[in-house]
Amino acid sequence: xxxxxxxxxxxxxxxxxxxxxxxxxxxxxxxxxxxxxxxxxxxxxxxxxxxxxxxxxxxxxxxxxxxxxxxxxxxxxxxxxxxxxxxxxxxxxxxxxxxxxxxxxxxxxxxxxxxxxxxxxxxxxxxxxxxxxxxxxxxxxxxxxxxxxxxxxxxxxxxxxxxxxxxxxxxxxxxx
Numbered sequence: 001x002x003x004x005x006x007x008x009x010x011x012x013x014x015x016x017x018x019x020x021x022x023x024x025x026x027x028x029x030x031x032x033x034x035x036x037x038x039x040x041x042x043x044x045x046x047x048x049x050x051x052x053x054x055x056x057x058x059x060x061x062x063x064x065x066x067x068x069x070x071x072x073x074x075x076x077x078x079x080x081x082x083x084x085x086x087x088x089x090x091x092x093x094x095x096x097x098x099x100x101x102x103x104x105x106x107x108x109x110x111x112x113x114x115x116x117x118x119x120x121x122x123x124x125x126x127x128x129x130x131x132x133x134x135x136x137x138x139x140x141x142x143x144x145x146x147x148x149x150x151x152x153x154x155x156x157x158x159x160x161x162x163x164x165x166x167x168x169x170x171x172x173x174x175x176x
Contacts, residue, residue, distance in 0.1 A: 089135050096131050100124045 050058070074080035101107050104120035112120065 085139050089132060089139070092135060093128055093132055097124065097128055100127055 071077055071080040074083050101120075101124065104124060105112055106117065106120055106124075111117070
């Protein structure tokens with residue numbers, strides 16, 4: 001009944017024509033069918049439409065699922081972080097390698113002689129090996145510092161939650 005009343009209210013002149021029997025019955029039936037179809041399409045579309053917030057929430061949920069899947073594939077959180085750190089180290093080494101190649105003139109024109117190129121490449125490899133060791137040590141140190149900071153944060157009780165020990169009247173008065 002609400003569909004009919006919506007149709008009638010949306011088309012008052014049409015309804016007046018029907019009351020006066022000046023509107024053909026077939027036309028009225030086809031217009032009514034179109035109107036009900038349009039209203040049902042609107043109702044379905046309203047259910048299918050999502051707000052920007054819902055779309056963002058879905059995207060965030062998908063990113064979270066993808067993150068957890070990649071952690072599972074890596075073999076857990078620790079291995080995932082190790083692989084992530086390894087990838088970061090490799091990226092930094094590649095950047096350093098390009099810098100060193102420029103510094104030693106391997107990308108220069110005219111090219112270096114074979115002997116100079118071999119010397120430069122061996123020097124670059126040594127420099128990269130020591131750079132990699134430095135990066136690994138830095139990351140280990142950073143990890144240790146984070147663990148210590150986290151342990152300190154969890155072991156330190158909040159001032160608001162600590163209760164003073166009251167064993168005497170003097171202790172009671174000092175709290176007040």
